[in-house]
Amino acid sequence: MAGFVELSESAGFVVAIPEAIDGIWNDGRDPDARAHGRPDDVAYLRGIIEDVQARLSIDPSRIYVVGMSNGATMAGRLACESADLIAALGQVAGTAASGVAESCRPSVPVPLVQIHGSADRYAPYAGGRRQGILARALLLGRGMGPVAGVDDWARAWVDVNRADEHPATTRLEPDVTIRRWRGPQPACDVDFYRIDGGGHTWPGSPQTLPRFLFGSTSQTISATRVIWDFLAAHSR
Numbered sequence: 001m002a003g004f005v006e007l008s009e010s011a012g013f014v015v016a017i018p019e020a021i022d023g024i025w026n027d028g029r030d031p032d033a034r035a036h037g038r039p040d041d042v043a044y045l046r047g048i049i050e051d052v053q054a055r056l057s058i059d060p061s062r063i064y065v066v067g068m069s070n071g072a073t074m075a076g077r078l079a080c081e082s083a084d085l086i087a088a089l090g091q092v093a094g095t096a097a098s099g100v101a102e103s104c105r106p107s108v109p110v111p112l113v114q115i116h117g118s119a120d121r122y123a124p125y126a127g128g129r130r131q132g133i134l135a136r137a138l139l140l141g142r143g144m145g146p147v148a149g150v151d152d153w154a155r156a157w158v159d160v161n162r163a164d165e166h167p168a169t170t171r172l173e174p175d176v177t178i179r180r181w182r183g184p185q186p187a188c189d190v191d192f193y194r195i196d197g198g199g200h201t202w203p204g205s206p207q208t209l210p211r212f213l214f215g216s217t218s219q220t221i222s223a224t225r226v227i228w229d230f231l232a233a234h235s236r
Contacts, residue, residue: 028097117198
């Protein structure tokens with residue numbers, strides 16, 4: 001759906017695609033994760049990075065993490081807890097578990113680009129728990145707690161990266177608003193894209209999810225291109 005493999009062939013970067021056990025990442029939303037037997041996915045992802053470095057000649061100053069939905073909240077947790085490895089972070093339709101957001105104290109700034117639909121029911125823009133019948137069914141028995149709201153997550157990351165608190169705002173008609181925070185160095189950069197009326201989807205993807213379940217997919221931007229352009233501009 002994202003198309004990063006295809007883009008990597010022309011842009012010249014390596015893609016590693018990890019899989020979560022049972023399709024659900026231990027992103028910090030389950031306060032009893034250890035008791036429920038959930039794996040240490042931060043350690044797992046760090047292990048993947050080490051494995052890729054051992055197999056391929058990659059630039060250790062240009063390691064990025066990207067995710068959507070539960071993958072986005074897991075990417076947020078990894079950036080909070082393993083900032084020493086991550087040059088920049090990209091998220092679509094996900095922020096971070098509320099507890100992760102509240103305790104996020106990365107060792108160094110991590111540039112962040114975030115894309116989120118205002119009508120997302122599965123990762124509500126204002127934060128909290130997922131909504132809707134399907135969301136409840138998916139979470140049955142999984143102990144998944146609330147997530148941080150987009151604006152709260154933006155403020156937290158602006159503070160963490162020591163960026164200027166006043167963003168530059170750009171409007172892309174008909175449905176995209178971009179807020180960009182900057183600071184004295186590129187590591188301070190924080191970009192947040194709001195998709196008005198957008199659902200739990202990947203903007204610009206030709207492989208759209210069922211609208212009646214996940215909402216509308218904006219074609220105003222390509223989330224893949226936006227994220228890669230941001231990531232490629234940053235290194236540790």
